[in-house]
Every structure is written in structure tokens, then in C-alpha cells.
Amino acid sequence: MITTVTLNPAEDKTFTAARLILGQVNRIDSVKNIAGGKGINVTKVLRQYGYPVRALGFLGGYTGKFIEDYVKSIGAECLFTYVDGETRVNINILSQDGYVTELLEPGPDIREKELDAFFEDFNKGIADSDLVILSGSAPEHVPAAVYYDLILQAKNKGKKVILDSSGIYLKESINACPYMVKPNIRELEVLSGRRIKRMEDAIGAALQIGGRGINHVMVSMGAKGLLYINDREIMYAKAPEVKAVNTVGCGDSVVAAFAVAEKQGMGNEELLKFCVGVSAANATTLESAVIPMDKTEELIEQVKIIRY
Ligand SMILES: Nc1ncnc2c1ncn2[C@@H]1O[C@H](COP(=O)(O)OP(=O)(O)OP(=O)(O)O)[C@@H](O)[C@H]1O
Numbered sequence: 001m002i003t004t005v006t007l008n009p010a011e012d013k014t015f016t017a018a019r020l021i022l023g024q025v026n027r028i029d030s031v032k033n034i035a036g037g038k039g040i041n042v043t044k045v046l047r048q049y050g051y052p053v054r055a056l057g058f059l060g061g062y063t064g065k066f067i068e069d070y071v072k073s074i075g076a077e078c079l080f081t082y083v084d085g086e087t088r089v090n091i092n093i094l095s096q097d098g099y100v101t102e103l104l105e106p107g108p109d110i111r112e113k114e115l116d117a118f119f120e121d122f123n124k125g126i127a128d129s130d131l132v133i134l135s136g137s138a139p140e141h142v143p144a145a146v147y148y149d150l151i152l153q154a155k156n157k158g159k160k161v162i163l164d165s166s167g168i169y170l171k172e173s174i175n176a177c178p179y180m181v182k183p184n185i186r187e188l189e190v191l192s193g194r195r196i197k198r199m200e201d202a203i204g205a206a207l208q209i210g211g212r213g214i215n216h217v218m219v220s221m222g223a224k225g226l227l228y229i230n231d232r233e234i235m236y237a238k239a240p241e242v243k244a245v246n247t248v249g250c251g252d253s254v255v256a257a258f259a260v261a262e263k264q265g266m267g268n269e270e271l272l273k274f275c276v277g278v279s280a281a282n283a284t285t286l287e288s289a290v291i292p293m294d295k296t297e298e299l300i301e302q303v304k305i306i307r308y
């Protein structure tokens, strides 16, 4: 079993419209609603590879129910913690004049007793999992060090923890030393306090993070690819060139692919190629975290590795 945690899931609504005019009535041509949030995306990819997954996090209201129904429909187990507030809806408006307008809700306020309930659910939810994946940021009133506590709890029970977060949530938890961390360049800058312009900068910062006792550091660099560091190896994998349709969820695809590779006992070079191939494949589909399996094999074969 693999446990995923999404503290701030969202329903992603995509509207298309001819144009959007502020202060006027705007008619929408089409609507597409999907369950989103980084850990939900990881869950989606893991289910496509057929792994049993249990999804945890905060949900509330009708939107929460929509997300739970979706997660069940893809065959994942749900152990969400229900809160009084309402799960957020993020609106993306694509207008024909080329503008993309986003309206992002903050998410529900989490009360102290709801946070306590989540920690209880987490304890239960990880019991039979060997891998625990913590993704994304958190809603209001969740302490910045939430992942620090969750990582220690899971590690105490012998679980491997994968962390993919940003800003304060990442910075406050890194000293708990997860098994794997996947910052992008911006997140690595925040973590290391250094500007990253060249590959050497990224390697230096990743070594500094890994040196604290994290087994695997993966730095994602968008279309450029992925840098991988452990205590013996430094490898860079260039991403294959693809016609990118939607790169949202590429980071989540790397995280899910890492978990698959770990389950399959892949060596580090194979693992790195797999993560880059799967995330490049994600970029070719319109819906986030949908991996076209037929293209993935071919993309994995195209990945070139440079050792430093
Ligand atoms: N245009 C692209 N073409 C090929 N591969 C890509 C492209 N964009 C991203 N990838 C692959 O996906 C990986 C993760 O992407 P990225 O660095 O954008 O993650 P991220 O910033 O964490 O994204 P998010 O948090 O939105 O999922 C990259 O390391 C790369 O291997």
C-alpha cells in the first residue's frame, strides 16, 4: 500500500469563453471539472500503474464529496478527514483572445480539533503502507511545520517518506529528512538560500540538501529534465523533446514514478530514466496526471544520462 497526503485538494474548473470582460456578464461556452491537488495527481498516476493507494487529506462540503467520489472511482481507498469548511474550487478561464485567467480560492480554515483528527487518521492510514507521499501546501491555520511532524511519525514506524512541497512548508520540514525530496529550481533556491543559474549551482545546492541525510534528492528543471543526487552519485537526465500540451502535474508525475520505481526495485539510472519518461509523457496530455502508457516506453528509451 502507498499512502498519499493532499492537505489542500481542489476541484479544478476549466471554463472556455469567447472573451472575458471585467464588470460585465460573461457567458461560458464549456466547463470541465476535475479533481485536483498535488497528492490527488500522484494518486491518479499510481492507479494507472495499478498500485494500491490510500488517499488522505482534508475535504469539506460538496466539493469535498466530488473529490472523494473521483478518488474512489479510480480505485483508490479514501481516508480523508472531513472538515466544516469547504474544499476549494480553482477556476481557470481560457478565452479565445489567448488570455488565461485564474481564480484560486484559499481553501478552508482548519480548526485545531480537525488537525488533531487528521493526525489520528494519518496514524491509521500509514499502518500498512511502506511508502508515504506528502504533496503540496496546506490550507489556513495548518502550522508550517506540519510535514516535519508527519515525516517523523512515519519514519518512526519504518516508512519511507517522499516530500514534494514548496515555500515555508518545505523549508520547515526538510530537517526531518524524508527518504526523497523533489524540489524544482525555485523550491531549491528557497531551501538552500542560494541563487541557481547554472547546473553547478543546482548540484551544489542539492548536495547541501542531500548531505543532511536525505537518501534521494531529485531537482526538476521543467523541459530541461531532472537532476538526481544520492550519497554516491550525481546524474542529470535530459528530458526528451515532446509537444507539450499541459505541463501541470509533471512534478507530481515524477513523484509517482519514483514510487513505482521504488516498488519495482529499479536501480538509480533506470529510476531516473523512468521518472523523466513518465513526466514527459504527462506533458503530452491535456488532463494533468494522465499518462499515455503507449508513448511512455518510447520516451524512456530516449532519455540520455550524464554523470557528474
Ligand atoms: N515541456 C516538457 N517536456 C518534457 N518534459 C517535461 C516538460 N516539462 C516538465 N517535464 C518533466 O517533468 C519534470 C517535472 O517538471 P517541473 O520541473 O515543471 O515540475 P514542477 O515545477 O514541480 O511542476 P508541478 O509542481 O506543476 O507539477 C521535469 O523534471 C521534466 O522531466
Ligand SMILES: [Mg+2]
Binding pocket: 164, 184, 251, 252
Ligand atoms: Mg512541483
